[in-house]
Amino acid sequence: MSEVRITRRHWLAVSPVAAAVLAAQEHAHQAARSVQPPPLTILDAAEAKEIEAIAAQIIPADDTPGAREAGVIYFIDHALATFDQYKRPLYTEGLRDLEARRDALFPGSQSIAALQPAEQIRLLQAIEKTDFFELLRTHTALGFFGNPSYGGNRDQIGWKLIGFEDRFQFQPPFGYYDAEHKG
Amino acid sequence: MKQYRPDEEVDFLIIGAGASGGIMAKELSTAGFSVVVLEQGPYLREKDFEHDEIKNTILSGMTNHLARQPHTYRKSDSETARVPNIKFIQYGRQVGGGSVHFTANYWRLWESDFHQKSKFGSVSGAALADWPITYSDLEPYYTKAEEELGVSGLAGANPFEAWRSKPYPLPPLPVKSSGVLFERASRKLGWHPFPAPMAILSQPYRGRGACLHCGFCEYFGCEVRAKSSTLATVIPIAEKTGRCEIRPDSYTRKIEVSSDGRVTGAIYFDANRREVFQRAKCVIICANGSETPRLLLMSQSSRFPQGLANSNGLVGKYLMVDAGYEVHGTFEQPLNEYKSVQATRVIHDFYEPDPKRGFHGGGGIDARFDFYPASFALTGLPPDAPRWGHEWKAMIGRNFNRTMSLLAHATCLAREQNNISLDPNLKDPWGLPAMRVTFEFHSDDVRNMKFLLDRQMEILEAAGAQKSWPDTSDESLLPHNHLLGTCRMGDDPKTSVVDRNHRTHDVPNLFLVDGSSLVTACCQPTCTIQALAYRAADHIAQQARQSKI
Numbered sequence: 001m002s003e004v005r006i007t008r009r010h011w012l013a014v015s016p017v018a019a020a021v022l023a024a025q026e027h028a029h030q031a032a033r034s035v036q037p038p039p040l041t042i043l044d045a046a047e048a049k050e051i052e053a054i055a056a057q058i059i060p061a062d063d064t065p066g067a068r069e070a071g072v073i074y075f076i077d078h079a080l081a082t083f084d085q086y087k088r089p090l091y092t093e094g095l096r097d098l099e100a101r102r103d104a105l106f107p108g109s110q111s112i113a114a115l116q117p118a119e120q121i122r123l124l125q126a127i128e129k130t131d132f133f134e135l136l137r138t139h140t141a142l143g144f145f146g147n148p149s150y151g152g153n154r155d156q157i158g159w160k161l162i163g164f165e166d167r168f169q170f171q172p173p174f175g176y177y178d179a180e181h182k183g
Numbered sequence: 184m185k186q187y188r189p190d191e192e193v194d195f196l197i198i199g200a201g202a203s204g205g206i207m208a209k210e211l212s213t214a215g216f217s218v219v220v221l222e223q224g225p226y227l228r229e230k231d232f233e234h235d236e237i238k239n240t241i242l243s244g245m246t247n248h249l250a251r252q253p254h255t256y257r258k259s260d261s262e263t264a265r266v267p268n269i270k271f272i273q274y275g276r277q278v279g280g281g282s283v284h285f286t287a288n289y290w291r292l293w294e295s296d297f298h299q300k301s302k303f304g305s306v307s308g309a310a311l312a313d314w315p316i317t318y319s320d321l322e323p324y325y326t327k328a329e330e331e332l333g334v335s336g337l338a339g340a341n342p343f344e345a346w347r348s349k350p351y352p353l354p355p356l357p358v359k360s361s362g363v364l365f366e367r368a369s370r371k372l373g374w375h376p377f378p379a380p381m382a383i384l385s386q387p388y389r390g391r392g393a394c395l396h397c398g399f400c401e402y403f404g405c406e407v408r409a410k411s412s413t414l415a416t417v418i419p420i421a422e423k424t425g426r427c428e429i430r431p432d433s434y435t436r437k438i439e440v441s442s443d444g445r446v447t448g449a450i451y452f453d454a455n456r457r458e459v460f461q462r463a464k465c466v467i468i469c470a471n472g473s474e475t476p477r478l479l480l481m482s483q484s485s486r487f488p489q490g491l492a493n494s495n496g497l498v499g500k501y502l503m504v505d506a507g508y509e510v511h512g513t514f515e516q517p518l519n520e521y522k523s524v525q526a527t528r529v530i531h532d533f534y535e536p537d538p539k540r541g542f543h544g545g546g547g548i549d550a551r552f553d554f555y556p557a558s559f560a561l562t563g564l565p566p567d568a569p570r571w572g573h574e575w576k577a578m579i580g581r582n583f584n585r586t587m588s589l590l591a592h593a594t595c596l597a598r599e600q601n602n603i604s605l606d607p608n609l610k611d612p613w614g615l616p617a618m619r620v621t622f623e624f625h626s627d628d629v630r631n632m633k634f635l636l637d638r639q640m641e642i643l644e645a646a647g648a649q650k651s652w653p654d655t656s657d658e659s660l661l662p663h664n665h666l667l668g669t670c671r672m673g674d675d676p677k678t679s680v681v682d683r684n685h686r687t688h689d690v691p692n693l694f695l696v697d698g699s700s701l702v703t704a705c706c707q708p709t710c711t712i713q714a715l716a717y718r719a720a721d722h723i724a725q726q727a728r729q730s731k732i
Contacts, residue, residue, distance in 0.1 A: 024615035058571040066576070083242055121572070128570070137571055138561060145556035146237045161576070164521055164556050166234050168406070169395040174523055175360030175584070176516035 038151060040073075042080040042088065046111075048073050050095060051136070053113040058140040065157045067140050075152030076145030087135065094132030101126055130139050184422050184429065189461045193217040194727065196463030198435050198478065201280020201717035202709055203697045204469030205413025206328075209420050210720030212427035216727065219361070219428050219461055220421075223474075224276035226431035227283070227414075232404035236555040238501055239261050239402045245284040246273050246402075252670055254473075254618040255606045257665030264606060264619045271620050273662035274471045278431055279404075279414025281289050281471070281664065282709065286401040286525045287382040287410055288592075289334050290547065290707040291325050292344045292712075294318040294703070297524045299703055303312060303536055309596040309625050310501055314702045315674045324714040324721075332411040332713070333388045336380030343531045345376070355527075356385045356394060360518035361587035362527035365550030368645035374532040379549055382411040383524055391415060393668040396523035401553050433459075436615055438466055438482040438491055438693070446491075446693045452613055465692040465732050467685075467723070471715070472698035476603045477618050477696075479670070492670070492687035492695070498601050499603040499682050502622055503704035504663035507546055507591030508632050510639040511563070512648030517584045520552030526590075534705070535640060536594065544631030546593030547706050552586070559583055565652045575697055589642060591635040592706040596625040597668050670699035684726075685719040692732050694723060 040048055055067035055076070067073075080088050102112055102123055109115055112123065127133045143152030145159070153159065159166065172181035187193055195211050197204050212218045227245075238244040239528035247270065255264035256271045275281030295302050297314040305311055326349050327333075338350035358366070362379075362471030369376040383400065384393050394409040408415040421427040432454035439447045439460065448462040468475045476499035480490040490498055526549040536545045554563045560579050563586060569575045601623065605616035624632075636653055643651035673679025676688035681700055687693045696719045698712050728732050 059576050060573055062573055062576070062582075064576075097588050125569070141560040142237060142241065142557050145560050147233075147235045148236060149235070159556060161580045162556060162559070163517070163519070163580075164583065170397065170522040172357040172359075172396070172523070174357075174396070175518040175520065176693040177363040177514075177518065178358055179362035181358065 038074055038078075040077045043073075043077050043091075047091070047095060048077065050099075050112045051076060051091070052123065053115075053120060054136055055118070055140045055143070057124055058137055059144050064161055067144055069154070070128060070144050070152055070157040071154040072140050072143035072152045075146065075150050076139050078151040079139060079142070084139075090132060090135055094130075094135070097132070098123070185425050187217065187219050187428050187461075189459050192448075192462040192464060193219050194464050195219075196221065196461055196466045198449060198466065198468045199223075199280065199412070199470035199474070200278045200418065200431075201275055201427055201469060201471065201697070202282040202413060203712050204467075205279060205416075205418045205421070206281070206713055207467055207469055207696060207714040207720050208427050208429070209417035210717065210725060212421045212424040214720075214724040215426070215648060216724070218421070219427050219430060219463070221430065221435050221449065221461070222278050222280075222431045222434040223434040223702065224278065224280075224431065226278045226429065227404060229404070229406050229408060232406045234397070234403070236557055239284070240558060242503050242556065243270075244402075245275060245277055246259050247276050251612055252276070253609055253611055254620055255609055256620045258621070258623045259600060260621055263633060264621070266609070270662050271622070272473045272618065272666060273664050274473065274666060275523040277414075278418065278429055279412045282382075282412040283404045283410075283414050284402050285664070285709060286553070287331070288526060288549070288707040289336070289380045289382040289710045290529075290592075291345060291347070292318065292705070292711050293343070293534060296703055296705060299536070303538065303543060306596060306625070306627060308598065309543070309627070310598065311543070312671070312673065312678070312702050315672055315679075321711070321714050321718060322346070322348060323419050325710065327717050328710065328713040332382055332413075332416045333384050333391065334380060334411065335385040337378045340377035341529070341531055343534060347677075355379070356381055356383060356524055357396075357527070359520060359523055359527045359552075359637050361520055361550040361552060364514065364518075364646040365589070365642060368642045368647075369528075369530050369532075371645045372641060374530050376528045376530050379526045379529045380710075381524055381526070384409045384411065394524065394660045398524075401525050404539065415555060422710045434613060435470075435478060436481060436613070438468075438478065438493065440482075440484050440486055440690070442486075443657055444486055444690060446690055454614065465694070465723075465727070466650065467694040467696055469697045472669045472701075473603050473618060473620075473696055475697055475699045476669040477605065481615060484682070485589065487689070491620050492680055492689045492693060494689050495680075497671065497678070499598035499669050500599055500601075500618070501668040502601040502603055502666070503554045503595040503597055503668040503701070504622065505592065505665035506595045506624065506628050506632055507593040507637045508639070509588050509590045509654040510636065510643060510651060511565070511586055511588045511654065512643040512646065512651035513582055513585045514587070514646075514648060518587055520582050520587050521555070521584070526551040533635060540631075540634060542627040542630040542634075543596065544594035544627050545705065546591050546631065546635050548591050548635060548642070551588050551590055553588065554586070556583070559586070565650055582592075589637060589639040591632065593631050593635055594628060595667070595704045596628055597671075597703070598623075598625055603669050665698065665704065667698040667701045667704045667708055670695045671702055672700040673702065684722040685715070689715055694719065704727070
């Protein structure tokens with residue numbers, strides 16, 4: 001969390017409009033936290049903690065929330081319980097290999113979640129070309145940017161990041177250049 | 184809705200309630216005939232449609248699913264076909280078929296498309312042929328399709344377009360930022376951009392409301408019925424006649440034949456996997472360019488041991504698919520391309536083949552955006568972008584609303600080696616042989632796609648893109664939505680499967696009306712498939728009235 005706070009403070013220092021945005025974010029974050037997250041059905045608590053720590057490096061929190069805050073872990077659990085059931089063993093095996101690598105890289109460490117952020121990044125760099133990492137990356141993106149009904153993208157955190165609004169109606173002009181063209 | 188008993192012999196049994204089947208159902212039922220339509224997919228209504236990217240793209244919500252509708256793929260018959268990681272064949276699988284989830288590009292063919300062989304000569308390694316009909320034969324039906332279904336566009340804006348007897352019934356949809364940038368750049372290059380013809384309503388039309396620009400067209404059903412699918416247009420008219428029954432969740436496995444060589448109906452699995460035989464005087468298969476040949480090949484009998492209508496062995500051959508690369512570019516200001524329909528501007532300056540280029544082929548190029556948030560995160564960034572972490576996240580946030588794409592819609596030459604056949608090993612969950620696809624682009628197709636790619640990159644550069652890059656995916660490994668040419672139309676029974684009126688050469692009361700009839704393929708086929716359906720329906724109704732079926 002310390003890293004997040006430093007980044008946010010830095011951002012506050014350079015952006016005069018940020019305070020209001022941050023306040024709104026904090027409010028949303030609190031609101032999200034006040035809702036009881038769904039129980040995990042597939043992953044056990046220890047696995048979930050490890051996977052969440054990885055997802056939080058794939059899409060980290062900085063001046064905006066990341067995968068952890070968006071509840072990506074609940075999306076992954078939901079996916080493994082439903083449409084991606086067959087990928088469950090890939091997680092079990094992938095995580096087992098990754099823990100072994102962690103042990104080799106950082107002797108004496110207890111878990112991925114307990115590593116320092118820089119260590120987590122080093123560990124993930126070692127596997128970033130593997131199928132397991134691609135699966136984690138894909139699931140993290142789906143959980144962060146997919147429909148919130150799947151358990152992730154809490155408070156539309158992912159959509160807010162990219163400026164996407166899920167609405168049934170928009171009016172032209174839609175963007176800068178068609179507005180300019182209309183005059 | 185009217186319901187028929189399976190043992191009632193209906194006038195027409197239509198297999199497939201999609202882009203063409205919906206039109207056949209409407210035309211024949213309003214002409215007074217009894218009609219049953221068997222559709223393998225469900226009957227979804229507007230209330231069932233959702234803005235859910237995961238459901239519709241990752242989980243194949245409205246299209247064939249590789250686990251439930253498996254197919255195998257190989258480049259040539261020297262390889263063993265395997266189930267691909269990404270489906271090669273993609274088709275709409277619900278009442279309304281692909282017309283429900285398609286992007287709704289609605290381009291007519293050019294006059295020369297119908298006689299390319301005469302105009303340009305043979306192409307080595309390709310089975311180029313003239314159509315047995317001309318643009319003039321089809322023009323009234325292009326007009327009918329545009330009018331009945333509701334198409335937005337601007338007649339005369341494309342200086343190259345073939346003659347038309349009537350303007351589009353609706354004005355073009357509002358231009359997006361991608362369209363403005365594309366238009367400026369194309370003009371600068373001396374080319375001729377025009378508003379994309381779309382089967383989406385720009386204004387209220389025949390009881391349906393105009394597009395609200397939500398942006399969920401490609402892969403999605405339209406909740407407000409502004410997309411002119413057969414589900415939103417002709418199928419309700421067919422049902423209102425009281426003579427047409429749409430039977431969803433009905434998966435046809437065999438067309439039955441009598442001893443005199445005429446079809447008598449079809450056997451299908453109902454929703455509970457019970458086999459049902461529906462009797463009919465005439466069968467019309469509208470199951471798309473991949474499922475139509477598969478069904479014919481599965482309909483083997485002692486009289487037709489190679490499969491139905493396949494005495495010359497051509498059923499399934501000459502498969503043609505959508506061709507063309509996509510390029511992407513980022514711009515300084517927000518485009519917000521996720522809003523409204525996917526494409527708003529097109530050029531046809533390179534549509535017609537030009538022998539001076541040194542290969543056969545041509546195509547159109549459109550300005551578009553066909554990403555949704557998750558697919559953008561995973562595939563929308565330049566190839567040199569970081570793939571995870573702070574920078575990745577920041578770049579997704581910065582680029583999503585500043586990215587646009589250009590897609591080419593190019594010639595796909597017919598090759599005899601490219602085909603749909605039955606996989607000798609793999610079965611689907613119903614125990615039927617899975618579809619096997621054998622396909623590789625002709626070398627001219629690849630050269631043409633690269634030629635168009637250079638034009639696409641020139642447009643992005645002229646448009647002032649900050650960065651532009653081609654999509655480097657292997658074009659032959661992406662899902663293909665245009666499934667064409669596999670039961671080719673022609674006058675000669677030795678070289679074609681159906682005649683100029685879609686009647687099979689082998690069986691007098693069996694017609695095939697869908698993408699499988701197309702002789703050549705360039706660009707956007709749905710408009711032509713639907714015009715062919717209107718034309719075929721006219722002919723079939725007339726023949727039925729005169730007891731000539």
